[in-house]
Structure formats: C-alpha cells, structure tokens
Amino acid sequence: MxxxxxxxxxxxxxxxxxxxxxxxxxxxxxxxxxxxxxxxxxxxxxxxxxxxxxxxxxxxxxxxxxxxxxxxxxxxxxxxxxxxxxxxxxxxxxxxxxxxxxxxxxxxxxxxxxxxxxxxxxxxxxxxxxxxxxxxxxxxQKRGRIYQRHCDAQFGDGRCGIDANSASFSGTVTVTAIAEDGTITVTGLEARAEGWASKGTMHWQSGAYKNDRVSIAQHARTSGEDVLTLSHIKPELIEVGDMARVIIGCDKQFSTCRDKFNNSANFQGFPHIPGDDFVLRYPRPGDDLSGGVLFK
Incomplete structure (x- = not known):
C-alpha cells in the first residue's frame, strides 16, 4: 500500500x-x-x-x-x-x-x-x-562476471588500473565534418597512429550528446584526415565544432594488454580457458601429462 x-x-x-x-x-x-x-x-x-x-x-x-x-x-x-x-x-x-x-x-x-x-x-x-x-x-541484466577469454574490465576503470585520461591514452578532438554514411571527421588525432582510437571510447564534452559516451568502431585516416565510425549512435545531432574526449582503443585481448599497455597483471579475463574443442582432444605422444604449469 x-x-x-x-x-x-x-x-x-x-x-x-x-x-x-x-x-x-x-x-x-x-x-x-x-x-x-x-x-x-x-x-x-x-x-x-x-x-x-x-x-x-x-x-x-x-x-x-x-x-x-x-x-x-x-x-x-x-x-x-x-x-x-x-x-x-x-x-x-x-x-x-x-x-x-x-x-x-x-x-x-x-x-x-x-x-x-x-x-x-x-x-x-x-x-x-x-x-x-x-x-x-x-x-x-547481466550481473557479476563471465568466464571468458576476453577482458571484461572497462579500459581505465579501477580493475584495469590504467589512467585512461592521461595524455598517453586520451586526447581532445573537434568535429570538422559529418559524412552521409554517418562517419565524422575530427582534428586532434594527428599525432596518433591510424587505428589508435579503434574500439575506443568518445566522451562528448559539448553539443547535443554532451556527457554521453559512445564506442568508436573504427579509426581510419583518409587523405591525412582522421575519420571515426561510431557505434550505436546516429550522427543527426552531431554538429561541426562539437568537442569530445577520445580514449585509446583496447580490443580486450591478453596479448594487447601485455604488449601494448604492459598491464598483463591486471588483465580481467581468462586467456587460457579451454575452448569447446577441448573435450574432443585425447592424449598424444609427447604431451606433457605431469600436471604442471602449461602457460607461463
């Protein structure tokens, strides 16, 4: 009542x-x-x-x-x-x-x-x-963790441990053009390599999407201009001059965490979990069957 x-x-x-x-x-x-x-x-x-x-x-x-x-x-x-x-x-x-x-x-x-x-x-x-x-x-909605090969942490959060807002991993961009296919052209990534922001995050700082976050599907460079393809967002409300904070992309792979970010100790996935084909395997000559560590 x-x-x-x-x-x-x-x-x-x-x-x-x-x-x-x-x-x-x-x-x-x-x-x-x-x-x-x-x-x-x-x-x-x-x-x-x-x-x-x-x-x-x-x-x-x-x-x-x-x-x-x-x-x-x-x-x-x-x-x-x-x-x-x-x-x-x-x-x-x-x-x-x-x-x-x-x-x-x-x-x-x-x-x-x-x-x-x-x-x-x-x-x-x-x-x-x-x-x-x-x-x-x-x-x-999903709660808790799922045992999977990929990392389930958000890049830069407490479980990841990396400072995503540092100059090494983020930068401010300004929209200079919006194409009919939904991609946007930005300035501010000239010093970054092509693909640097792929699978990254864009945190809007102005415009209709201010304070909203969106995933970046692809970061390409065409004729010297940086072009971003955004996920799950329509560009109709984006305007030239809108600004956003772009955070580097992470594909959630263990090799990326280890080699690109030197952060393997904080990797929040299970890269060596057996796959579906594990049950079909059988002992073969030369296999290490001692019960020791398989991955180091």
Missing part, C-alpha cells in the same frame, strides 16, 4: 482534488526535461515541468512478483527540447522517468508514483509512444 504524506493524503480525501501528472526525464547525457499534462507550468525541486509536449499516460500494471511492471506514455513532439531528431538519435533510450501525482494548486503536495526506464519507442508522424519499464527490468 502506498504511503502518502499527511497533506497529500488529506487532499485526496477532500473529495475535490486538483491533481495532474508530472514527468521528469533524465537522459543518458544527464540532461533533464520536465513535462506535465496540466495546462500551466509547474515547478518544484528546482525543476520546471512544461505543458507543451502534451503527455498523456496509459493504464499501468503493478505486479506483486519479479515480473516487469509496464506502462506507456504518449506525447507529441512539439517542444524544442524534445525533437524528432532526438528520438531518432536514441537519446531517450533507457532514460529514467520519474512520475509524480501533483496538486497543481500546491505543488508541495505531491507523491512520486513510479520510477521507470524508457524501453521501446514507437513514432508515427509527430506522435510517439514510449514504453515504461519498472526497475524490475534490471533484474534481467
């Missing part, structure tokens, strides 16, 4: 309520957008909730087991903060949605109904439907 504050509970029991819904979207790049189905602007907790986007909630389900609660919210892309390009670029994917019931006459009387995450988004013309998934959805 929900526990409302005394003031909000008294308002609900008054018989004449003045309630509205308010949503606060927190995008992956930490940008926050407030919307309400009321016809006037509402503000609380330092956030302003605008009525212009025409949000409308659907029926929602609450389950009493480990199943994922779901709901939907409908809206129209008629707010300069929420554009069709943002939807296509995926900036709303996995965004956090805080959903309040608010007494619009006294916004201090409110209750946080749900905290969800945006799943599937459907768009038809100038209208969109966003599926809201409860925090139970995170129970379906």
């Amino acid at each position: 929900r526990q409302f504050s005394p003031a909000f509970d008294a308002h609900l029991k008054s018989g004449a309520t003045s309630l509205c819904n308010c949503w606060l979207l927190t995008l992956r790049n930490e940008q926050q957008l407030g919307f309400t189905d009321h016809d006037q602007q509402i503000a609380f907790d330092g956030h302003v909730f605008e009525p212009k986007a025409g949000f409308q909630p659907s029926a929602m389900t609450d389950k009493r087991n480990e199943a994922v609660d779901t709901a939907e919210v409908l809206g129209f892309v008629d707010d300069e903060r929420l554009t069709e390009q943002m939807l296509r670029a995926g900036l709303l994917a996995n965004a956090q949605v805080d959903w309040w019931w608010v007494n619009w006459r006294k916004p201090e009387e409110r209750h946080l109904m749900r905290r969800d995450y945006i799943g599937e988004i459907k768009q038809v013309d100038n209208r969109f439907e966003a599926e809201l998934r409860s925090h139970h959805a995170k129970l379906n």
Whole structure:
C-alpha cells in the first residue's frame, strides 16, 4: 500500500482534488526535461515541468512478483527540447522517468508514483509512444562476471588500473565534418597512429550528446584526415565544432594488454580457458601429462 504524506493524503480525501501528472526525464547525457499534462507550468525541486509536449499516460500494471511492471506514455513532439531528431538519435533510450501525482494548486503536495526506464519507442508522424519499464527490468541484466577469454574490465576503470585520461591514452578532438554514411571527421588525432582510437571510447564534452559516451568502431585516416565510425549512435545531432574526449582503443585481448599497455597483471579475463574443442582432444605422444604449469 502506498504511503502518502499527511497533506497529500488529506487532499485526496477532500473529495475535490486538483491533481495532474508530472514527468521528469533524465537522459543518458544527464540532461533533464520536465513535462506535465496540466495546462500551466509547474515547478518544484528546482525543476520546471512544461505543458507543451502534451503527455498523456496509459493504464499501468503493478505486479506483486519479479515480473516487469509496464506502462506507456504518449506525447507529441512539439517542444524544442524534445525533437524528432532526438528520438531518432536514441537519446531517450533507457532514460529514467520519474512520475509524480501533483496538486497543481500546491505543488508541495505531491507523491512520486513510479520510477521507470524508457524501453521501446514507437513514432508515427509527430506522435510517439514510449514504453515504461519498472526497475524490475534490471533484474534481467547481466550481473557479476563471465568466464571468458576476453577482458571484461572497462579500459581505465579501477580493475584495469590504467589512467585512461592521461595524455598517453586520451586526447581532445573537434568535429570538422559529418559524412552521409554517418562517419565524422575530427582534428586532434594527428599525432596518433591510424587505428589508435579503434574500439575506443568518445566522451562528448559539448553539443547535443554532451556527457554521453559512445564506442568508436573504427579509426581510419583518409587523405591525412582522421575519420571515426561510431557505434550505436546516429550522427543527426552531431554538429561541426562539437568537442569530445577520445580514449585509446583496447580490443580486450591478453596479448594487447601485455604488449601494448604492459598491464598483463591486471588483465580481467581468462586467456587460457579451454575452448569447446577441448573435450574432443585425447592424449598424444609427447604431451606433457605431469600436471604442471602449461602457460607461463
């Protein structure tokens, strides 16, 4: 059972309520957008909730087991903060949605109904439907470690141990061109070898993707210019002049960790784990069957 504050509970029991819904979207790049189905602007907790986007909630389900609660919210892309390009670029994917019931006459009387995450988004013309998934959805995500040959650490994190922000492993780039195929041309990598940033990370410092991180699939050099192919991102919101911090690429191989970074002691994989063909092997003359160390 929900526990409302005394003031909000008294308002609900008054018989004449003045309630509205308010949503606060927190995008992956930490940008926050407030919307309400009321016809006037509402503000609380330092956030302003605008009525212009025409949000409308659907029926929602609450389950009493480990199943994922779901709901939907409908809206129209008629707010300069929420554009069709943002939807296509995926900036709303996995965004956090805080959903309040608010007494619009006294916004201090409110209750946080749900905290969800945006799943599937459907768009038809100038209208969109966003599926809201409860925090139970995170129970379906991988937790813990997987025994595999490749390293499962993020380059530069505490388990890796390397300072990814040092001048040796990172650099600032500026976008100079965006091609039709989605690749971007940047300056700032002239002193690096071709392929230096392949499988690396780009941390945006300005532009629509500010504070967001994206993987770099390939770093090529064409006619003296550095061209980056980005993974899981659409270039529609990237503009010439946007800046980002680029971190060197790591392919998660043990040989790369040992030879390129001299960091084999911190390798977070199992490079010598037997493969699927191990069960098909049989003893052969000359095999070392002493039970000693096989790899040094």
